[in-house]
Amino acid sequence: MSQFDEAVTRLAREEGGHVLALLAHRFGDLDLADEAVQDALLAAASWEAVPANPAGWLYTVAHNRAVDRLRRAAAERRRLQAASYLITLPEEEEPEMIIERSDVGDEHLRLVLLCCHPALDRDAQVALTLRLVGGLTTPEIAAAYLVPEATLAQRIVRAKRKIRDAGIPLSIPSSLSERVEAVLTVLYLIYNEGYLSRSSAGARVDLVDESIRLTSALASQLPSNAEVLGLLALELYGRARTSSRFVGDQLVLLEAQDRTTWDFAGIVEANQVLASALALEVPGAFQLQAWIASQHANARTAADTDWPAIASAYAQLLELAPSPVVALNRAVAVAMADGAPAGLALLDCVTGLDDYHLYWAARGELLAKAGDPDAAAAALRRARALAANPAEQRHLDRRIAAVSS
């Protein structure tokens, strides 16, 4: 253990992805670049002092390790081929010490697009993005997703093998906006996982912070992509409210949250990001969700919430990105705006959510409001049976007791 562990971790997270992207582009070999960065980070464990320019240090050392690895591989091949002819190595050049943000623009974007390539399955996209772009270690990612380390390592190895053998390129495709959509889906999944598991944070890597960091890096790459900014704003609103979502290990619903504990600087930042997204005038699903989040975040009390506006935003979202979960949220917003019976009528038309605990939880709450405690308790019990998160289970137990009394 080095006294600089924290500095090395920070270096891995903040610069690992950039350096890997540059080297992968330079040598045209993702695996080599990854191994070289890992070698360099291991070497950082024997630091006697933190270098003045850690990013430059990482790039220089990783570059040299990559050249060493190529040289060793070439020597190996020469031995095997009985030295009948010489293999020429890439011309060795002194790497630049300083890496500027502007230098890593395209390489970084290429790496993110590669990790989220549709030819990889979703789990592999998530793991690769966190590992290669986010600079997280395999054990950190495994712990964050509660999967065995060996499973995650295997997932990454398989994905890297497919990238190499199927010829998935490090390039910026002509259909960029479609591919960026896939990246946003991955970043949103990472964010959601972090948001749902935040109660049990502790030793786990904070996936909310990681997804915000990655989304914000993507936003600086694609400053005129409104949906990237929309997702960033959505994530920032969520983070600004997280401190009030739990009291001890008890889940607190939005309307009961202590709004004085919200991070107002975070909300202001989210407001600015959302405003710049909307100014681009390219509507999208993430922007709509961020706009809905902004209505909650900027309401001083739960009673100040503009539910009719939120209900109509959900109606727009339902048109843009139809899904039963959005239909459920819309029904809840309509119930808040026009009363529980109106919401229940909409809920009756939502299909495909029989196994979704929040459907039954929402149904139970609306039935309780509509004055049907027996049906409410039955729906809440069904929600309780389906809920996996312990904090949600405890919350539902309390609600079942409350409506049944």
Added chain:
Amino acid sequence: MEYMLFLGETETRAVMMPGDPGFDEYMASWTAYNQKLIDGGHWIGGGRLQPTETATTIRRVAGKDTVVDGPFAETKEQLGGYYVISAADLDEALALAAGMPFTDAAIEVRPIAFRPDAG
């Protein structure tokens, strides 16, 4: 790189025959597609297969061969034809595969690990 494109089709689909309305246009779209592969330097080989009733499979177990009637996998989707193409990378291969004038099909794109006659 080289890729093989497996064209999976459901055999129950009606096959268009010469003289059917739209047959000439349909064939012309495939000819144009093939010409595009040739002109772009992507063409290595390809062909349409007879239906799976004509397939015969040699199954070798512990060195002993049994010849059986039928394809090696009975599935709803069957291999109806194939292409072997050259493409810079998977993105280009996927774009070329997506250019086929099918209305319904599944196209599996697999990199070729090695081809003895590759020049």
